[in-house]
Amino acid sequence: QGNLVESGGGSVRTGTSLTLSCVRSGATSSAGCVGWFRQAPGKEREEVAGKYSGGPTRHYADSVKGRFTIDQDSSQMTVFLYMNNLKPEDTARYYCAAWQRDWLGRCDWTVSDVNRRNGYWGQGTQVTVSS
Numbered sequence: 001q002g003n004l005v006e007s008g009g010g011s012v013r014t015g016t017s018l019t020l021s022c023v024r025s026g027a028t029s030s031a032g033c034v035g036w037f038r039q040a041p042g043k044e045r046e047e048v049a050g051k052y053s054g055g056p057t058r059h060y061a062d063s064v065k066g067r068f069t070i071d072q073d074s075s076q077m078t079v080f081l082y083m084n085n086l087k088p089e090d091t092a093r094y095y096c097a098a099w100q101r102d103w104l105g106r107c108d109w110t111v112s113d114v115n116r117r118n119g120y121w122g123q124g125t126q127v128t129v130s131s
Contacts, residue, residue, distance in 0.1 A: 002027030002120045004096045009125030012086055020081040020125060022096030028120045029077065031098035033107035035059075035114075036070060036081045038092035038127075045095065049081060050109045053098075059109045063089070086129045096122040 008020040020036065035050030049070035050059040058070055069082040079096060099119035101107055114121070 002029070002031075002098065004028055004098060004120055004122035006094065006096045006122045006125040009094060009127045011128040011130065014087060014129055014131045016086055016129075017082070017084045018086060018127060019083065020094055020096075020127075022079040022081075022122055024077050024079065024098060028098040031118075031120070032101040032105075033099050033117075034070075034072070034079045035097050035109060036079075037095045037097055037111060037114075038090075039095070039124075040092040043092075045111050047109045047111070048094070050107060051079070052101075052107055057107075059107075083127070086127075088129050088131050091127060091129050093124040093126050095124045 003025045005023045012018055032053050034053050036048040037045050038048050039045040048061050049068055051070045054076050067085045071080045097114045097119055099114045100117040
């Protein structure tokens with residue numbers, strides 16, 4: 001079994017910053033792909049940012065490029081999402097995920113890929129941005 005525990009959400013004003021953290025344990029520790037997803041009320045869950053665990057390659061949704069950064073600590077057990085210049089449309093519940101790479105060693109970044117590749121999800125943390 002594996003576990004992902006997110007923290008750092010909150011209610012902030014437009015233009016401010018917030019940092020989310022996700023601590024990995026158990027089976028999630030060996031996952032080769034890590035990422036952040038979000039789900040707003042009435043909408044489907046969508047990818048936000050992803051990273052090859054332990055590697056430099058990152059992926060960002062167009063809506064957050066230049067504002068959000070995904071990173072890990074030196075142990076690779078904590079995954080961060082640094083969010084700058086927050087906008088009301090960033091309001092959502094943010095989920096951390098960890099999943100396996102494909103047979104070529106690649107990460108893909110959709111919700112379906114997480115679910116198809118032995119993925120784990122955290123319980124989520126709420127981010128609310130008001131104008």
